[in-house]
Amino acid sequence: MTYHRPDKDHHLEDRFEEHSAVPHDPPIEATSDEVRVRTPDNISGMGHRMKRKEDPRFIRGMGRYVDDVKLPDMLHMDIVRSPYAHARIKEIDASAALEMPGVVAVITGKDLEAHKLHWMPTLMNDTQMVLPTDKVVYYAQEVCAVIATDRYIAADAIEQIMVDYEPLDPVVDPFEALEDKVIVRDDKELKTNRIWHWEAGDKAATDEAFKNAAHVVKQSMHIPRIHVSSIETCGMVANYNVATEKMQLYMTSQAPHAHRTVFSMVSGIPEQKIQIISPDIGGGFGGKVPVYPGYVICAVASLLIGKPVKWIEDRSENLQADSFARDYHITAELAADADGKIVGLRVDTLADNGCADAAANPSKFPAGLYSICTGSYDFKAAHVNVDAVYTNKPPGGVAYRCSFRVTEAVHMIERMVDIMAHDLKVDPAEFRKKNFIKAEDFPYKSPTGWVYDSGNYHAALQKALDQIDYDGLRKEQEEARKQGRLMGIGISSFTEVVGAGPSRDYDILGIKMFDSAEIRIHPTGKAIARFGTKSQGQGHETTYAQIVAEELGLPASDVEVEEGDTDTAPYGLGTYASRSTPTAGAAGALAARKIRAKAKKIAAYLLEVGEDDLEWNTDRFQVKGSPDQSKTIQEIAFAAYTNHPPGMEAGLEAIDYYDPPNLTFPFGSYVCVVDIDTGTGMIKVRRFVAIDDCGHIINPMIVEGQVHGGLTMGLAPALFEQIVYDENGTCLTGTFSDYLLPTAVESPKWETGHTITPSPHHPLGAKGVGESPTVGAPPAIANAVVDALWHLGVRHLDIPITPQKVWKALRDAGIQG
Amino acid sequence: MSRHQVSITINGKAYTREVDARTLLVHFIREEVGLTGTHIGCDTTSCGACTVLLDGKSVKSCTVFAVTANGKELLTVEGLAQGKELHPIQEGFWEKHGLQCGYCTPGMMISAKHLLDRNANPTEAQIREGLSGNLCRCTGYNNIVEAVQYAAEKMRSDSGAE
Numbered sequence: 002m003t004y005h006r007p008d009k010d011h012h013l014e015d016r017f018e019e020h021s022a023v024p025h026d027p028p029i030e031a032t033s034d035e036v037r038v039r040t041p042d043n044i045s046g047m048g049h050r051m052k053r054k055e056d057p058r059f060i061r062g063m064g065r066y067v068d069d070v071k072l073p074d075m076l077h078m079d080i081v082r083s084p085y086a087h088a089r090i091k092e093i094d095a096s097a098a099l100e101m102p103g104v105v106a107v108i109t110g111k112d113l114e115a116h117k118l119h120w121m122p123t124l125m126n127d128t129q130m131v132l133p134t135d136k137v138v139y140y141a142q143e144v145c146a147v148i149a150t151d152r153y154i155a156a157d158a159i160e161q162i163m164v165d166y167e168p169l170d171p172v173v174d175p176f177e178a179l180e181d182k183v184i185v186r187d188d189k190e191l192k193t194n195r196i197w198h199w200e201a202g203d204k205a206a207t208d209e210a211f212k213n214a215a216h217v218v219k220q221s222m223h224i225p226r227i228h229v230s231s232i233e234t235c236g237m238v239a240n241y242n243v244a245t246e247k248m249q250l251y252m253t254s255q256a257p258h259a260h261r262t263v264f265s266m267v268s269g270i271p272e273q274k275i276q277i278i279s280p281d282i283g284g285g286f287g288g289k290v291p292v293y294p295g296y297v298i299c300a301v302a303s304l305l306i307g308k309p310v311k312w313i314e315d316r317s318e319n320l321q322a323d324s325f326a327r328d329y330h331i332t333a334e335l336a337a338d339a340d341g342k343i344v345g346l347r348v349d350t351l352a353d354n355g356c357a358d359a360a361a362n363p364s365k366f367p368a369g370l371y372s373i374c375t376g377s378y379d380f381k382a383a384h385v386n387v388d389a390v391y392t393n394k395p396p397g398g399v400a401y402r403c404s405f406r407v408t409e410a411v412h413m414i415e416r417m418v419d420i421m422a423h424d425l426k427v428d429p430a431e432f433r434k435k436n437f438i439k440a441e442d443f444p445y446k447s448p449t450g451w452v453y454d455s456g457n458y459h460a461a462l463q464k465a466l467d468q469i470d471y472d473g474l475r476k477e478q479e480e481a482r483k484q485g486r487l488m489g490i491g492i493s494s495f496t497e498v499v500g501a502g503p504s505r506d507y508d509i510l511g512i513k514m515f516d517s518a519e520i521r522i523h524p525t526g527k528a529i530a531r532f533g534t535k536s537q538g539q540g541h542e543t544t545y546a547q548i549v550a551e552e553l554g555l556p557a558s559d560v561e562v563e564e565g566d567t568d569t570a571p572y573g574l575g576t577y578a579s580r581s582t583p584t585a586g587a588a589g590a591l592a593a594r595k596i597r598a599k600a601k602k603i604a605a606y607l608l609e610v611g612e613d614d615l616e617w618n619t620d621r622f623q624v625k626g627s628p629d630q631s632k633t634i635q636e637i638a639f640a641a642y643t644n645h646p647p648g649m650e651a652g653l654e655a656i657d658y659y660d661p662p663n664l665t666f667p668f669g670s671y672v673c674v675v676d677i678d679t680g681t682g683m684i685k686v687r688r689f690v691a692i693d694d695c696g697h698i699i700n701p702m703i704v705e706g707q708v709h710g711g712l713t714m715g716l717a718p719a720l721f722e723q724i725v726y727d728e729n730g731t732c733l734t735g736t737f738s739d740y741l742l743p744t745a746v747e748s749p750k751w752e753t754g755h756t757i758t759p760s761p762h763h764p765l766g767a768k769g770v771g772e773s774p775t776v777g778a779p780p781a782i783a784n785a786v787v788d789a790l791w792h793l794g795v796r797h798l799d800i801p802i803t804p805q806k807v808w809k810a811l812r813d814a815g816i817q818g
Numbered sequence: 819m820s821r822h823q824v825s826i827t828i829n830g831k832a833y834t835r836e837v838d839a840r841t842l843l844v845h846f847i848r849e850e851v852g853l854t855g856t857h858i859g860c861d862t863t864s865c866g867a868c869t870v871l872l873d874g875k876s877v878k879s880c881t882v883f884a885v886t887a888n889g890k891e892l893l894t895v896e897g898l899a900q901g902k903e904l905h906p907i908q909e910g911f912w913e914k915h916g917l918q919c920g921y922c923t924p925g926m927m928i929s930a931k932h933l934l935d936r937n938a939n940p941t942e943a944q945i946r947e948g949l950s951g952n953l954c955r956c957t958g959y960n961n962i963v964e965a966v967q968y969a970a971e972k973m974r975s976d977s978g979a980e
Binding site for chain 2: 052055059063064066229282315537540703705710711713714736742744748751
């Protein structure tokens with residue numbers, strides 16, 4: 002099966018060759034357990050457990066989220082949504098709604114068509130309806146919008162809008178979609194549901210490896226559709242000023258600058274006349290990267306009416322219509338030689354993209370970074386296929402706290418490795434150790450072309466095994482089996498890939514994936530630092546301040562960090578895919594170093610010595626061999642505005658746009674212990690030990706917090722969460738009563754730890770961590786459940802592994818509770 | 819739609835407004851009074867972001883009508899601190915990194931207060947059970963539990979209970 006998206010015929014092998022030519026200098030530092038601390042407490046640079054600077058406003062209820070924005074004369078928007086997954090729209094009758102007091106306008110697809118705004122580009126160069134003029138292609142699709150003086154009136158009015166639909170057969174199953182009996186996108190020239198075909202690796206070499214293999218295991222699995230479900234839904238307050246012609250958009254945006262550019266290009270509004278303000282964001286996890294129709298309609302409404310308009314989606318709209326994550330149907334084969342060494346991996350994948358390819362991937366990577374799927378293992382032959390299809394479901398393909406399809410890849414390889422180990426009757430920990438890439442083999446080139454920057458997989462796994470007492474648990478398991486008690490131990494040793502760029506490979510709609518920082522030191526030695534990213538809870542106001550403190554010796558408490566206002570922040574691509582520390586964090590360090598270079602010249606002038614006579618010490622330049630002769634950064638800052646050297650520009654500030662030479666490759670080993678109730682199929686996560694390695698750590702408290710949260714978002718799809726559709730394409734999981742997020746009761750007490758293997762190419766030796774646990778946890782849990790049931794003949798269970806699935810597996814194996 | 823005059827005391831201050839019978843308490847708090855610390859996350863009593871204390875009892879204000887709170891006393895997140903002095907629960911959340919995006923935090927802290935008002939020395943399991951009506955997507959709950967333990971200890975020593 003070879004077909005290509007007509008406008009996108011990439012030569013992946015060529016690009017990966019180029020990508021792999023990354024210089025690795027300086028060399029990789031040895032792995033350590035100790036967090037590096039180089040500044041005193043009062044400065045709180047990297048390695049300090051500094052309390053978060055952003056917290057005082059949040060714990061007082063003084064955060065400012067989009068729904069908290071209230072402007073004079075503000076109107077409210079609500080949206081009519083389709084009750085069908087596939088239907089022609091014959092008529093929209095809004096007359097009754099328009100007669101209601103307080104209703105200002107009804108906006109339909111025809112209204113947008115007059116401004117050529119009824120369609121918009123997706124982030125993957127596909128197209129998506131803003132509002133339909135002809136047919137709807139998914140359940141809960143936006144059909145038209147009401148603008149009213151009050152949110153209650155708007156909600157009443159959408160009930161009064163009569164839409165005449167002619168239902169069409171939907172195609173819900175992606176395998177059926179391949180048959181092209183129902184065409185989802187009949188607006189397109191090619192009448193097919195097939196979107197693209199993508200390959201990575203070497204097919205001939207892989208087939209050859211399989212031909213000669215002693216053992217082959219094969220498994221099909223579905224990584225189902227899930228939803229990020231940040232507790233804050235998406236929303237906007239659009240405020241078009243008729244006099245200044247400026248469009249101010251308060252928006253739940255993870256990427257405000259990119260969104261500004263897209264809005265400008267689509268609407269024709271000059272970019273300087275658009276200001277996007279992404280205020281406090283109540284969680285993002287990838288769900289606030291795409292541009293949803295609601296945002297566009299809201300902005301258009303404000304433009305047409307000339308008043309501020311607020312749109313806040315409710316939870317059902319959020320779950321039913323916003324971008325989903327995952328939905329990969331995978332068939333994988335893993336081959337090993339007679340010695341138990343992995344020799345090859347072959348993967349076929351069907352990606353259910355819904356009604357548009359609206360994935361939030363870098364443009365040239367339709368399947369994201371899925372080809373990282375050879376994982377932590379050293380073998381030479383791999384080949385990966387992905388075919389994408391349209392179905393009558395909402396568009397998407399966002400991350401759910403992961404770096405572009407890495408979770409799917411990691412789940413597959415970690416399940417396959419476990420199945421192989423069990424089949425070979427080799428302990429899964431020993432099997433992994435035998436097949437790991439060795440510490441001395443980094444930088445390592447993978448068979449799909451990645452160059453892993455640094456790693457020490459043996460150290461991380463051993464630490465996790467020791468911490469959980471793996472040998473003791475295996476003995477306990479042996480005893481438990483004799484008593485008919487079901488317990489399982491699961492391991493996941495994952496490799497992540499985060500921090501896009503480099504910009505030669507990574508872009509979004511052509512905008513290169515660098516990121517930026519701008520630091521200004523005030524005369525009194527305090528600073529403001531602005532970044533092109535946007536925190537959604539990650540704690541950037543603290544970690545970025547610590548980076549500046551590390552580099553300049555200014556106390557982190559003296560550094561004000563700002564993000565999210567496109568009128569003031571330098572241009573950047575935003576926060577997702579664990580890229581903030583790898584890109585904007587690096588930019589912060591390099592901007593600080595530019596400032597330090599100027600500070601050195603000022604210090605030399607003040608101390609009347611040559612620059613070469615000076616050395617940096619924590620927060621000052623001192624004369625070599627005579628440290629009492631020194632100028633602190635604060636003294637230098639004051640001089641920069643009051644006594645700067647003749648011929649030098651006044652001021653002390655710098656900006657840096659950082660384009661990384663490679664991605665960073667965080668990794669870790671997780672071990673999970675589960676107990677299974679044979680009567681009910683209930684799974685209890687008894688213990689979970691997570692050892693993460695994200696290179697040098699900026700704030701250990703924040704890193705641990707990120708790991709705890711990520712683990713819980715790994716537990717969620719492993720055991721609870723799935724977006725479910727019936728055969729008509731109706732979403733059955735539109736509330737939190739049906740779509741189950743783990744509470745404090747279901748979540749175990751996470752046990753965490755770290756090893757530190759710095760990235761050799763990142764200025765701070767850091768890597769990014771927020772998503773590692775979401776990527777690494779699901780297979781650890783799934784492997785533990787299957788490990789508990791393997792002796793009963795269970796080889797695999799698809800996530801979410803619900804009690805029903807376990808109960809059925811137990812009954813199929815003849816176990817009666 | 820019938821209109822009703824409603825008087826509700828929020829954080830010790832009385833607010834009288836005329837509202838629709840259907841006006842939700844959370845909208846009364848956020849829109850009528852302008853206290854935006856209480857958040858909306860699900861509209862269906864599932865997430866707990868809108869939790870407030872109504873006459874000392876925790877309720878999810880997205881599914882309470884403002885009229886039913888007429889004449890009653892409410893505590894919202896804005897009422898936890900005494901001036902500049904943080905409540906031990908707020909202190910605990912800051913000290914123990916019990917929040918990330920901050921969106922669930924007000925409801926989570928109010929539920930914690932409801933729990934600690936009834937049980938000064940809860941076990942970890944009781945804390946987890948007590949907060950099971952509040953969803954957090956960021957923290958994984960570990961540090962929220964520690965924050966509540968910190969607050970419980972501080973509140974016990976402040977009240978001289980130990």
